Amino acid sequence: MPRWESGARERLQQAALPLFQERGYDGVTVAEIAAAAGLTERTFFRHFTDKREVLFQGQDQLERSFLDGAAEASGDDAMSLARAALDRAAGFFPDDRRPWARARQTVIDANPALQERELLKLSALAAALTRALAARGIDPVTAALAAESTVTVFRTAFTAWIAEEEPRPFAEVQAAVLTGLHALLAPGRA
Amino acid sequence: MPRWESGARERLQQAALPLFQERGYDGVTVAEIAAAAGLTERTFFRHFTDKREVLFQGQDQLERSFLDGAAEASGDDAMSLARAALDRAAGFFPDDRRPWARARQTVIDANPALQERELLKLSALAAALTRALAARGIDPVTAALAAESTVTVFRTAFTAWIAEEEPRPFAEVQAAVLTGLHALLAPGRA
Structure with a gap:
């Protein structure tokens, strides 16, 4: 993909958000987003x-980064x-993405x-991680708990990260x- | 509600499941469920x-039982x-409900x-539990982690409980x- 195309993608994403915020997601058309970015619908x-x-867009790569982190x-x-999956996924959220996020x-x-x-995306992520952990020989209940906990940590961290x-x-x-x-579930508090 | 009415509710629930299993949820009408239970649509x-x-039906009471458990x-x-919430909710699943579940x-x-x-129901449950824990003075991140972990334990247990x-x-x-x-997140494994 030539560089200007990648620029177009980001321009469209940047142009869409203020429109969605002003008029609601359902109140904005693709044509309006394209126009606001100075591009055509066809480019969109x-x-x-x-x-x-x-x-x-990008959520499939985010899921992939969790799975790659666990795999490697x-x-x-x-x-x-789980920790390796979380570490890998953290690379998806550089500070300059925070205002957009x-x-x-x-x-x-x-x-x-x-x-x-x-x-649904987060549920699919947990299910994919559960399968990946089970494929590494981890018993199904532990795999499910570790995968769901990974998603819980990610979601909670994401919410905290975008707080003003x-x-x-x-x-x-x-x-x-x-x-x-870890502290919440440490044996001393069990 | 007179006793026969409560019997009707359970007859309808019992009659619906084999129909759903045979023809898919979307392939069954309310009239057919009522007929299979020997009742009218109006009763349905x-x-x-x-x-x-x-x-x-019953999921609102299930959510309530989690919240009551935590509150008391x-x-x-x-x-x-969290543990009190889980204990209270367990009462919702007597062994004679297992085949239906x-x-x-x-x-x-x-x-x-x-x-x-x-x-969506489970997500709403986690959100309600998070609010309930925060209202007890627990900091927001810990409240979210405890609530999400509660739902994770419940879901994982439910899946295991209904396994053949x-x-x-x-x-x-x-x-x-x-x-x-607890074992998964014990400090020795951190």
Whole structure:
């Protein structure tokens, strides 16, 4: 893909968010997004299969990064794999993406259908991670618990990371959340 | 509600499942469910607002039982509240409900719209529990982790409980899953 095409994708994503925030996700057409980015509808559809993809493109790569992290982990117990998955996924959220991620979330939070889509994606991620851990020989219940806990840590960290007052980078927020989960379930508090 | 009415509700639920299993959830009408139970459509709608409620009625009480369990817990740390919520909810799944729960799950697993509905219900449960724990003075991140972990333990236990070969009662399965989560996140494995 030539460089200007990749620029077009980001221009479309940048142009779409303020429109969604002003008029609601359902109140904005693909033609309007393309016009706001100074591009044509045809260019839009070279980058996104539909309007929703403006918000969700990249989630397949995010799932892939969790799975790759687990696949390439050096340890072989469930939490080593989970931690490696979380570490790899953290690379998806550099600080310069934070304003966009924050704006994107306000659009999703305002639209039940988008919330459902996000929930389904996270559920699919947990299921894929469960299968990946089970394929590494981890028993099914432990695999499910580790995978669901991984998604819980990720979601909780993401919510904290996009909070207005949060200055720490994603990896640091996520490490603190994971530490919090360990502390919550430490035997002394059991 | 007179006793025969409560009997009608259960007859309708019992009659619906084999129909759903044979012809798929979408292939069965309310009239057919009522006829299979030897009742009228009018009686059906005295017990359920729509066809989906045959499968999901009772979930509001289940959510309530989690919240009541947490509200009446004697401890005040997050995991004491979570454990109390899980203990209370276990009462919802006596052994004589297991065949129905198992059949219900096969219907849900075969239908994406029903799966979404179930996912939304569990997500709403986690959100309600998070709010309840935060209202008890638990910090928001810990509240979210404890609530999500509670739902993870419940879901994992439910899946194990309805497995064909599982003989243990729900409370016992769930306690073992919770122990498994503690072991997974014990400091020695961190």
